[in-house]
Amino acid sequence: MSAPDDRKDAPNGTDSRRSHVEALYQELILDHYRRPRNRGTLEHPDVALRKKNPLCGDVIDLQLQFDGDTLREVRFTGEGCAISQAAASMLTQRLKGKSTAEAAQILDRFARMVHGEEGAADESLGDLRALSGVSRLPVRHPCALLASDALAEALASHR
């Protein structure tokens, strides 16, 4: 019943792809997946927006409330994988209280980080840097970018 030797897996830790994936699914990300921040709806949103990822069927519903040029409140609902949910949770957390210009800048940096651009992940991204490992998993880029694309669109529609 047992596998021939060449079909057996290398012991844990010797495989770079595996350790890379293990690093991505770190506790911070799983915590945001299990306990998403800013999940829910707003009573009087200034902007409401739905975005879908047709590739995998993930959906995000966003609601934003502004105070002049400042993003005062943001909530989201939707379903998806750990990466898309953690990204939504962490992004909304990061952007709350920022001016639309600051928020747009963070979203731009985040997208560049996901696409693997060297040096894109700076301090302004805070915890979001935990998602930098997605850059090496091209098929998962749409998961990481669903919320940020939706947020960018929502901000643009307010300005």
Add this chain to the structure above:
Amino acid sequence: MISALPRSEFPLLAASPRLAYLDSAATTQKPRAVLDAICDFYENDNANPHRGAYALSVRATERYHEARARVAAFLGVGDPDCLIFTRGTTESLNLVASSWGRANVGAGDEIVVTGAEHHANFVPWQQLAIEKNARLRICELAPDGALDLDRLRALLGSRTKVVAFAHVSNVLGTIAPVRDIVELAHRVGAIAVCDGAQAAPHLTVRFDELGVDFFAASGHKMLGPMGIGVLVGRRRLLEAMPPFLTGGDMIEFVEDDHSTWNRLPHKFEAGTPNAAGAVGMAAAAAVLEGVGMDAVRAHERELVRSAYRRLSAIEGVRIYGPGPADRSGVLSFNVGDVHPHDLATILDSHHVCIRAGHHCAQPLMRRLGVSATARASFYVYNDDADIDALVNGVMAAREMFSRVGA
């Protein structure tokens, strides 16, 4: 359980000994014999079939026709001219919906499909219904995902023109009672259209005995190349149907103001055919005949039984569809609240290829009440080592996610 065909016959698998390829329902790996047959066609017999008077073109034509005869024999088709080469199952089903459907379905008529169809056997019928003001009716499944014959019987009536169903579900692995469905369809004067994409690779298919009016399959899911597949139909229906695509090869005479059509099968094969693809598909059929379809089925049964038992023993694993005895080599499942896409990424890092998503069956996902599932599917080259890798990967994913409580 060792593989039914050694991995060494598959160059890709031989080059990656650790790879556990468990996505054969999407497409299978290709054996050396198939790759060689395709190469041999291009190296020795390549010319445009049907078009040249020279010996090389005659040879290309012969190879193409031999391929048709071989695939027809593999699928139990007595009249090879009723086997049309297409790009695959999707094109075959579109051909039927477009050509037979437009000519025979009218306002108020009904088309019946099941809740488990692949989009390829759902959307063409849905669009035909919209175009013709006909009604698409969906036969809901039994609780275990099997086709419910009583429901189907109740759904059929004098307005039913088409009953379209998958022989084997690409998500649940359920095997449809084809003869019973055909009998119900024919009783009300409807045609029976069988999506055989997941049947031809895994079961013995005898078209002439199944009784269906149309049968569609893809070469790439049965060890053959991509871009080739078949539509098999009853001669009487094919002859009465208008063509699907028009152009070269499919015509008899082209006058300035009208044209007449070539005989079967050419009437439905417009343009230069994928002759090398047909040759590759025929080589694949020969490989499967060499193993024997009974042995293929027995091998998958063993793998599914083992995978089913071992996966369902893992806490939090939910497998969709019937028990292992009643399914083909497909297992769709979820692991607790680990999203299938995350699971696929983690399994990939363990060198395990599975599919995650809706599997081109969104209507079925709605009925299962999930947005996505993970799917492992088995074929002739899989063995216990692949199941070991799958089970280890699933346990690793579970462990990874259990570090943070809900």
